[in-house]
Amino acid sequence: MKILVCITNVPDTTARISFTDGDTKLNKAGVQYIIGPYDDYALARGVELKEQSGGMLTVLNVGPADSEPQIRKALAIGADDAIRVDAEPVDSFFVAEQIAHVARQNGYDLILMGRESIDFNSGIVHGLVGELLGIPSFSPVMKLDIEGGKARFAREIDGGKEYLEADLPLILGCQEPIAEWKIPNMRGIMTARTKPLQVVEPVPTEELTVLQKYELPPAKGACRMIPAEEAETLIRLLKTEAKVL
Amino acid sequence: MSVLVFLETDKGIIKKTSQEAIAYGAAVASATGGTVTALALGEGDASELAKAGRFGAAKVLHAADPRLNQENSLAYASALVQAVGATGSTVVILAKSGIGDAVAARAAARLKAAIVSGATELPDTAGGFSVKRSIYTGKAFATVEMKAPVKIIAIRKNAVDVQAEEGSAAVEVFNPVFGDNDFKATVTGSEKAGTQLSLTDADIIVSGGRGMKGPENWQPLIDLAQALGAATGCSKPVSDLDWRPHHEHIGQTGIKVAPNLYIACGISGAIQHLAGVNGSKCIVVINKDPEAPFFKAADYGIVGDVFDVLPRLTKAIKEG
Structure with missing residues (x-):
């Protein structure tokens, strides 16, 4: 079985966000980057499935050279090789076209990624790639087993979950608890250094959206404190002042 | 601009998040000159669906194919693309959710549409078409210009104020054509927490x-x-x-x-x-x-x- 896991290189969940260049670029100073947390779940389950089936797992990132520490980490966790499409991701459609291009060339049985990136939170790349390749896509997937070319999986739906079965090839957006995050061990880190990382040029795509500017939310006003012994006052304020009851 | 709104229903009743999507669509249509059609898939009672009119929809296309009772992004996207064609819509509005994003994505790839997920405000249509959206999990916003002829927007809750008024939408039967590719997965079971109010719908x-x-x-x-x-x-x-x-x-x-x-x-x-x-x-x-x-x-x-x-x-x- 050939598995492709797509990862994003994103600011850590605790990062303070600010912008530069007239609010058109993220201020990267002091920002720690990580593999997207949802992508990390996809990677962990991908590695488990590869180990069970004895297949091959390729990790793919669309991003500039800054992404390579995260790609090496994915190799250390258990990916066999890596492809980096050397481009700044412009929008979801651009990223999806790059993933679809790599997938058409190499033919994968299973494509996994996080349910969404944590920088843009669109949650649409798996659907776009699925449509571009003409294969089914599902998200958010929280359990996945593969048996004899068939996937059995659970998907979160509003207020619960749904169990499904479908033939491969498939593309799935993953979330917890599909697997536990894996931490690379020393042997993994050593072997990751010599695993192949291929850098490829992006394919051209049509420009469908253009970023105009970023902005931060307005500062939050002070919190109005209510003494615990007058807790009932809160209900009145929510009715008369905040007007939310 | 003619606007198509994708409805999510729960036991045939229009979800609150979709009521907002209709209100958002109505605001876009009134700013740009056009009408709003809503698309309802699967089981649904005509009198309930007609309530889409209270939020600004002129018409509801209802595809009652029982295979659509199961959430299915492939078939839903096929139906949506056909409804865009049938109504000549150039703007599609959905409520942001797992299924909303999946349908939006697949339809966007087929229509070569500009897609924005997570819109928090109405679009600015003076001189172009740009919309503000949430990024970095709500820690910031981005304003994005949507350039393609067809624009698909998945909106966050509270992106628009909803004011229900008197009104009733005309409900029409809609029969999209599906291919084998639209029903590739088999649902083998589900677990749902009874009558609990859904978090994304809750005020x-x-x-x-x-x-x-x-x-x-x-x-x-x-x-x-x-x-x-x-x-x-x-x-x-x-x-x-x-x-x-x-x-x-x-x-x-x-x-x-x-x-x-x-x-x-x-x-x-x-x-x-x-x-x-x-x-x-x-x-x-x-x-x-x-x-x-x-x-x-x-x-x-x-x-x-x-x-x-x-x-x-x-x-x-x-x-x-």
Whole structure:
């Protein structure tokens, strides 16, 4: 079985966000980057499935050279090789076209990624790639087993979950608890250094959206404190002042 | 611009998030000169679907094929693309959700449409078409110009004020054509938490953290939620500890919510939790630790014991 896991290189969940260049670029100073947390779940389950089936797992990132520490980490966790499409991701459609291009060339049985990136939170790349390749896509997937070319999986739906079965090839957006995050061990880190990382040029795509500017939310006003012994006052304020009851 | 709105229904009734999508579509149509058609898939009662008119839809296309009763992004996207063709729509509005994003994505790839997921405001249509959206899990916003002829927007809750007015939409039977490719997966089972109010649809959420001290102590929180007609949520540690089910987990890697009122009980307010609630209109924090970081993000705060405060709030509500 050939598995492709797509990862994003994103600011850590605790990062303070600010912008530069007239609010058109993220201020990267002091920002720690990580593999997207949802992508990390996809990677962990991908590695488990590869180990069970004895297949091959390729990790793919669309991003500039800054992404390579995260790609090496994915190799250390258990990916066999890596492809980096050397481009700044412009929008979801651009990223999806790059993933679809790599997938058409190499033919994968299973494509996994996080349910969404944590920088843009669109949650649409798996659907776009699925449509571009003409294969089914599902998200958010929280359990996945593969048996004899068939996937059995659970998907979160509003207020619960749904169990499904479908033939491969498939593309799935993953979330917890599909697997536990894996931490690379020393042997993994050593072997990751010599695993192949291929850098490829992006394919051209049509420009469908253009970023105009970023902005931060307005500062939050002070919190109005209510003494615990007058807790009932809160209900009145929510009715008369905040007007939310 | 003619606008098509994708409806999500629950037992044939239009979900609140989809009512907002209709209102959003109606505002776009009125700013740009056009009408709003809504698309309903699967089981649905004509008199319920006609209520789309209260929020601004002129017409509802209803495809009642029973195969559409199961959420299926492939078939739904096929139906949506055909409805765009049938109505000549150039703007498509959906409520942001798992299925909304999946349908939006697949339809966008087929239509070569510009797609934005997570819009928080109405688009600016003076001289172009740009829309503001949430990014970095609510920590920032981006304004994006949508250049393609067809534009698909998945909106966040509270992106527009909904005012229901008198009105009834004409419900028409719609028969999209499906291929084998549209029904590739078999649903083998499902688990759904009974009649519980859905977190993404709820106007009020009461949420608990580790300060609740154990799953057996949830009753005061549930009582308050019931008195308020609210949904219940929880923090990540609580769901990791299995005190509450995973689908209640609110935060960066859980559900993102934007209710009118969010009441946090015994939640310290880690940045990852705040990321899931920062779209809320009003935040109340109850915590015995006055240094809890959540107070900095709150509108109202009570420093006190949740087991003392919660029953008193419930009583105050019941006494009106």
